[in-house]
Amino acid sequence: MAFAIETRGVTKQYVEGEASTLALAGIDLTVSRGEVVLLMGPSGSGKTTLLSIMGCILRPTAGQVILEGHDVTAMSEKDLPAMRLKHIGFVFQGFNLFPTLSVGENVELSLSLKGVRGREAKKEAHRLLDLVGIEHKYKAFPADISGGQKQRVAIARAVAGSPVAILADEPTAALDSHTGKAVIGMMARLAHIENRAVVIVTHDGRLAEFADRIVWMEDGVLAKVPHTATDNLHLHPVEPSAETQLGI
């Protein structure tokens, strides 16, 4: 089976002068289309580093990243932006919308970078914004909408152009719990309806109910999901199990 994203023995070491920090140590992880994976763990455990590597923004020190069957670690630096553009959609903690563009234009920009322009881009932008329930704000500017609405726009922008994977970094951190759950629920639905692989880095255990799988990280390695992190969760569904994934 071809995975949407696969990491094989991914290691990342930061060297500064004589000091070096091992951020990731041999991570093996696969994410399939239509699957929602929560990447959890304490601060500094390497979640965002792993997400950056999966998103072809950062290069691993060792190991392989396979994206839709392409070994991106073998690619040159100048080929990576095209891979990101074609296969990855990002959702950021701070939304990262373009404040001088309207809601619709934010989505249109993403589409136009992928070669969809003019009327076709407008039509698709309307469709995507309708999908996330914010089509009526098409002409509004980011400054004029709420945080939850901004994140919906960011999601619409991320799924524009049908990337194979959506990578989200703390997408609910700037939202209240109710809005956060609504946003993640929406991402989960998109993953299932549109058959996208979704990886979400989060500290928020309450989001586990939307995950197909939880991957726990500690000190740069995958670890067993601790009971303290899941005791209060209503995991639904929580498999395929982290243990299987981790081989423990």
Place this chain on the structure above:
Amino acid sequence: MPPLARRNLFHDRVRLAVTLTGIAFSVVLMVVQWGLFQGFSTSTTSIIDHSGADIWIAAKDTAYLEQAVPFNERKYYQVLATPGVGSAVKYIVRWSMWKQPGGRAESVAIVGCDPDVAIGGPFNLVAGDKQQLKQPNAIIVDRIYTDKLDVHKLGDMVEINGYRAKVVGFTDGIRAFTTSPYVFTTFKRAQDYTVIDSDHLNFVLVKAAPGVDIKKLQADLKARLPDNEVFTTAEFSDMTRHYWMFTTGAGIAVLMAAALGLIVGIAVVAQTIYATTMDHIREYGTLKAMGAPNSYVLGVIMQQAAIAAVLGYIIGMTISVIVVHGASQSGANIILNVQTAVELFFLTVAMCATAAVVSVKKILSLDPAMVFRE
């Protein structure tokens, strides 16, 4: 494609106003300084350029118009005897002292010519006729200098080097580069005004006969007059212009001011475009993270620079036209023509593109991973 560059530029109106003010100021500075340079440059050689002569013969080692020293008029007859010479005229350009009706003295440059010959006479006449120079004591001056010389109408009387002089005509726009206005009179009278012996002259102006090669005639005259300088009009014009504009340093000063305008423009635009880029740095990081190629991101910055250049140029050129018009009313000679305007447009665009380079370098080194750092 959503107009990201335009929106980013117009988003902060105050910053946009500062940017456009900087560019417009730079354009005005360049127009005025370059126009002054051209005006100065033109005025240094207007007498030569409008002489109608093909060749100028002067004393040995003459480097510019006003420097010429007298030489014997025997040379004039040698010139006339040279094959290929259509006509020749004895000519004087030399400083003298003008005394206003009220008694105040002013330095002037006397131009002695032959009113009956088509070369070397006054031009752009707006009152009187050059034939009237044949009247006793007759002179023609430019109306730009009527206040300076304190003559305001035809028939006004003054004194030049102790001789009476009567204004019989006015020219328009014959500016002197120095503070000494040109005063046209006959050759004989000019000898008196400038204290040149009656058998001496400053220049011989030559008009070649039809069909004669000017360079060959110049060579023939050089061979016949080894103790004189023989210049084509273009050569003498270039030498005189070069002397006044560069040897004296006057032109350098004006050119430096024009260059300063360019540097100020680059600095202002660079600063504002860099500040705008830094304001939107996270958005550029987001674009790079999304996979936008560098060419697209750089295109956004260059578009901002280009839009700013065009708008700044339009504002600057509008102000410049008003300034140049106002300056011409007050006697300053600032030349602004279509060619200069077109050249300045491209210079302004180049200036803004150069200014954007700093921002471009910043963007090229931008790490897209910054989007994950809050």
